[in-house]
Amino acid sequence: MTAALKLKAIRDWFDVRREPLVIAGPCSAESEEQLFETSKQLVESGAVSAIRAGIWKPRTRPNSFEGIGPHALPWLTRVKEELQIPVATEVANAQHVEHCLRAGIDILWIGARTTVNPFYVQEIAEALKGTDIPVLVKNPIHSDLGLWVGALERLEKVGIQKLAAVHRGFYTDSDAPFRNEPKWEMSFALRAKAPDIPIICDPSHIAGKRNLVEQVSQTALDINLDGLMIESHITPEKALSDAAQQLTPADLVSMINRLILRSSEPRNENAHLELDQLRTKIDGLDQQIVNLLKDRMDLVREIGQIKVDNDISIFQMDRWFEILAKRGLQGKELELNTALIQELFQTIHKYSVERQNEVFQNKNRS
Numbered sequence: 083m084t085a086a087l088k089l090k091a092i093r094d095w096f097d098v099r100r101e102p103l104v105i106a107g108p109c110s111a112e113s114e115e116q117l118f119e120t121s122k123q124l125v126e127s128g129a130v131s132a133i134r135a136g137i138w139k140p141r142t143r144p145n146s147f148e149g150i151g152p153h154a155l156p157w158l159t160r161v162k163e164e165l166q167i168p169v170a171t172e173v174a175n176a177q178h179v180e181h182c183l184r185a186g187i188d189i190l191w192i193g194a195r196t197t198v199n200p201f202y203v204q205e206i207a208e209a210l211k212g213t214d215i216p217v218l219v220k221n222p223i224h225s226d227l228g229l230w231v232g233a234l235e236r237l238e239k240v241g242i243q244k245l246a247a248v249h250r251g252f253y254t255d256s257d258a259p260f261r262n263e264p265k266w267e268m269s270f271a272l273r274a275k276a277p278d279i280p281i282i283c284d285p286s287h288i289a290g291k292r293n294l295v296e297q298v299s300q301t302a303l304d305i306n307l308d309g310l311m312i313e314s315h316i317t318p319e320k321a322l323s324d325a326a327q328q329l330t331p332a333d334l335v336s337m338i339n340r341l342i343l344r345s346s347e348p349r350n351e352n353a354h355l356e357l358d359q360l361r362t363k364i365d366g367l368d369q370q371i372v373n374l375l376k377d378r379m380d381l382v383r384e385i386g387q388i389k390v391d392n393d394i395s396i397f398q399m400d401r402w403f404e405i406l407a408k409r410g411l412q413g414k415e416l417e418l419n420t421a422l423i424q425e426l427f428q429t430i431h432k433y434s435v436e437r438q439n440e441v442f443q444n445k446n447r448s
């Protein structure tokens with residue numbers, strides 16, 4: 083089921099100074115000078131459409147720098163007024179919202195650690211009732227699509243129509259290669275569920291390392307995300323938070339200049355024809371795959387009948403491991419991605435077990 087949200091298209095509420103839409107600025111506002119100087123260089127480049135800076139920083143461990151707090155709000159309004167650019171900051175509770183509304187902050191975002199908690203999101207939504215301030219909602223830390231959509235719905239329900247999602251990646255045990263796992267499929271799932279929500283990518287938090295920010299930004303544009311939110315600091319190595327992933331304004335601007343903007347439709351007739359031909363072939367193969375799945379499922383059902391008639395259990399570990407190993411080897415020989423084969427056969431197995439369970443349930447009922 084799709085979530086029918088009443089929204090304003092992002093380009094109707096965002097003055098995009100240059101494509102792609104980029105919101106940039108320091109992870110944290112650390113001093114008036116650091117924020118102003120970073121913002122000035124970014125704004126003068128013409129490459130960014132809004133400035134971001136965190137002033138309340140939810141940190142994993144205590145004793146880390148937790149942000150300047152409301153004292154930094156006038157620094158942000160100075161950037162807004164002197165540099166004539168919209169400014170954005172993160173809010174995590176109703177009090178933060180009230181501070182920001184009073185200070186005239188233009189855009190708010192809800193962080194990954196807040197999106198996970200419907201109580202916090204509801205409190206923020208209530209505090210925003212009656213305003214039309216744009217709100218960006220970062221994905222929850224773990225890949226729970228319901229929480230992400232739910233947070234957007236809570237905001238829409240109080241009348242916020244300038245809404246966007248921010249894809250910042252998902253928690254992972256290993257930070258190789260990225261700090262947060264991109265799981266791009268979550269953006270596809272969000273598009274399927276709420277097609278009108280613009281999605282902005284936060285490559286800094288996915289990458290975790292400045293040398294990988296460009297690669298992630300390019301992928302985000304190549305999968306048609308609607309913009310980028312990137313961290314930038316005049317002296318990144320001295321940053322009080324996220325030092326490893328921030329780029330100097332100059333490096334950020336060169337990076338933006340290197341990004342390639344691609345269109346979602348082919349622009350020349352030849353490419354159009356070639357795509358059509360290949361897609362027809364894919365359609366044929368997909369039909370075969372589905373027919374093969376049907377044949378396989380019929381065999382699985384037959385096996386299920388033998389099992390239930392002979393009191394044999396559904397799950398057959400040795401056989402299951404044998405299939406994974408054999409198909410894994412075959413996939414390797416054909417140079418297919420190992421995870422593709424593993425995940426495909428795990429899914430097939432899951433539905434085989436489900437199918438046989440139905441056979442067992444039918445027998446139990448008769």
Ligand SMILES: O=C(O)C(=O)C[C@]1(C(=O)O)C=C[C@@H](O)C=C1
Nearest residue numbers: 385396397398399401402431434
């Ligand atoms: O070989 C079986 O016993 C089956 O039921 C088939 C199958 C499969 O899908 O390949 C399904 C369940 C078992 O755990 C192992 C394998």
